Amino acid sequence: MSGKLIVFEGVEGGGKTSQIRRSQAWLSASGWLDQLRQTTPALPDPLLITREPGGTELGKYLRQLLLSPATQETLHDRAELMLYAADRAQHVEYLLKPHLAAGGLVLCDRFTDSTIAYQGYGRGLNLSLIQQLNQIATGGLTSDLTFWLDVEVSIGLGRAQQRNKDLDRMESATLSFHQRVQHGFQALLHQHPERIVRIDASQSEQVVFEQIQTLLSQRLQQWYPQLLPL
Numbered sequence: 001m002s003g004k005l006i007v008f009e010g011v012e013g014g015g016k017t018s019q020i021r022r023s024q025a026w027l028s029a030s031g032w033l034d035q036l037r038q039t040t041p042a043l044p045d046p047l048l049i050t051r052e053p054g055g056t057e058l059g060k061y062l063r064q065l066l067l068s069p070a071t072q073e074t075l076h077d078r079a080e081l082m083l084y085a086a087d088r089a090q091h092v093e094y095l096l097k098p099h100l101a102a103g104g105l106v107l108c109d110r111f112t113d114s115t116i117a118y119q120g121y122g123r124g125l126n127l128s129l130i131q132q133l134n135q136i137a138t139g140g141l142t143s144d145l146t147f148w149l150d151v152e153v154s155i156g157l158g159r160a161q162q163r164n165k166d167l168d169r170m171e172s173a174t175l176s177f178h179q180r181v182q183h184g185f186q187a188l189l190h191q192h193p194e195r196i197v198r199i200d201a202s203q204s205e206q207v208v209f210e211q212i213q214t215l216l217s218q219r220l221q222q223w224y225p226q227l228l229p230l
């Protein structure tokens, strides 16, 4: 894969979506994307902004099933796990791999670490089973850089609630569930320091973005030395 996959992770309300939007605006306004475009003639746009679940047509249905507020028939933990895996398999094959193979850059809202944190640490499903499922769903694709937007669970959930009063199925899970998820992200940081960077997301949106900018500038310069620095 000649392209690069950058993932934004973390509990609800950490600022993943906001920071992806800011990064996109910055890369575009700086002219850097225009330079990248010259090297990726096969792609209509060298930057792909996407998310899990929900990046593909199938994924949009799965996202609805996964995040709609709880119904009378509770979604079983193992069914939930496999719906996320189905979303990921479709996303990787139809969107991520072709874009990366053509040399493009991807900013992805959640990826494999979320499944380990939410379904593994949060729901308590077997971690090695989840790793196998992640492997099957991704065909071995891993992120080149993952920003873990680390914010205290209660702050993150408070922000999510401010944003939209009706919480989705995940957001309305118990505080202790989200705390286990948070613990999962901490464990992942220790296991994968080569690809995961922790950002203190309790800071203002602007300060968080400045830190992301600094790290992204460094990495993009390493990865694309032929392009002018940001």
Ligand SMILES: Nc1ncnc2c1ncn2[C@@H]1O[C@H](COP(=O)(O)OP(=O)(O)OP(=O)(O)O)[C@@H](O)[C@H]1O
Pocket: 010, 011, 012, 013, 014, 015, 016, 017, 018, 019, 159, 160, 162, 163, 201, 202, 203, 204, 205, 206, 208
């Ligand atoms: N650093 C910050 N400080 C204060 N508020 C923030 C910060 N970052 C984002 N917000 C606000 O918090 C809310 C949640 O942010 P955002 O939607 O980007 O988070 P998210 O990580 O994508 O959440 P989710 O996991 O629910 O998709 C938004 O209303 C956003 O404007």
Ligand SMILES: [Mg+2]
Pocket: 016, 017, 018, 109
């Ligand atoms: Mg979001």
